[in-house]
Amino acid sequence: MYDVLIKNVKVSFSEKKSDIAIQDGKIVKMGRLLAPAHRIIDGREKAALPPYVESHIHLDTALTCGVPRPNESGELFEGIELWNAYRTHFLTEEDVTRRAHTVIEEMVKQGILFVRGMVDVSDPQLTALHALLDVKKEVSPFLQLQLVAFPQNGLAKNGGAQLRRALELGVDAISAVPHLEPSREKGIESLELCFGLAAEHEKDIHIFCDEIDDGASRFAESVAYLAAESGLGSRVTVSHLNAMAYYPEAYARKLTGLIKAAGMNVVTCPLISTAMQGRLDSWPKGRGITRVKELDEAGVNVAVAHDDFLSPFYPLGTGSLLSAGHMLLHQAHMTGTRDFEAVYRMMTENAARVLGVKQYGLQEGHPADLLLVSADSAHDLLRRQPMAELVMSNGRIICETIPAKTTLWTEQAHI
Ligand SMILES: [Zn+2]
DSSP: OEEEEEEEEEETTOSSOEEEEEETTEEEEEESOOOOEEEEEEOTTOEEEOOEEEEEEOTTTTTOTTSSSOOSSOOHHHHHHHHHHHHHHTOOHHHHHHHHHHHHHHHHHTTEEEEEEEEEOOSTTOHHHHHHHHHHHHHTTTOEEEEEEEOTTOSTTTTTHHHHHHHHHTOSEEOOOGGGSSSHHHHHHHHHHHHHHHHHHTOEEEEEEOOSSOTTOOOHHHHHHHHHHHSOGGGEEEEEOGGGGGSOHHHHHHHHHHHHHHTOEEEEOHHHHHHHTTTTOOSSOOOSSOOHHHHHHTTOEEEEOOOOSSOSSOSOOOSOHHHHHHHHHHHTTOOSTTHHHHHHHHHTHHHHHHHTOTTOSSOTTSBOOEEEEOOSSHHHHHHHOOOOSEEEETTEEEEEOOOOOOOOOHHHHHO
16 A cells, blocks of 8 residues: 555646556555555646756845845845845844754745755854754755855955855755955966865765856856866856856857756856846946856756845745746746746756756656646746646655635626
């Protein structure tokens, strides 16, 4: 007898209806099944989907918007100044823990069970990192949280000592921000330091790369070179690449080839990027994101992420990856027939590859991590952005949402 049998679902929008049998937290059988089960769930022809994967979010800055004061200009550098003030005067472990759990709950409701969180390690006490390492353990029964040590104020000043401490404490990946270093040379040094440490500690790399509207910022080629040389390849990810929007076509094509050959991943965060980038351009202003469609079509693994959530950098955000995907459809000019599936891939399997999630997707033998959603296709899902009605982690239902129901009385009104 199975533990759970989910009847009548459309697995990943398939036309064919299927049942999913779950035993000991795993999917043991899929197809038309008649066997008995302790619990039977009628899927009512909803889509059964793998959980969404958030590949870039800041849990330490989330929900700090407005403290100590709002970001008056809305710009990145004022945001960094405000975050430095918050970190100095307000940050405690209890504060980070409380905010992180709130955001994780919001993400779980939205169907996200895999998260890569960026943690600023500029703080000498590493307060946020200590708190988030505990949060990672606390949520591990139902959600995989990876932590990336990220030096918001650059590596040039402290020579990577903070990254070393973060590695000793047990982060999953490390980062650099080469375009914020004081010179091109220092930027390259920060990358070399990061790659040396990652190779030594066998960790992933997630670089904040060329997040600037400056066509002369060209660190992605160095990351691609180091990813290929070190053999770290697909364990290397770059976020944003906004400068790529400004490169001449010939150079953009060369870079796309280098990224593809290195096997590294690209993460785009259209919500924050559309709000933050392009501000200093004269008209016409850039769209704010990198060349997502071109990179995807060239075979680069591209993921879409939500990123900031009510932070000093971004006064919006709900944790919904569907909202990030919806924004990407617009910004990347991805409203062609196949683009909807491409963006759906970017928030599911592509993002899972960024995180290196093992046994991702609805298959026999994989953990029973899944969502039930009322949507007919990737197009329908991204257009309407419906909530996941059921979220299951390791065979256990961890969240259920009853969709809002509206009764329209217009006919009676006419009478
Ligand atoms: Zn970010």
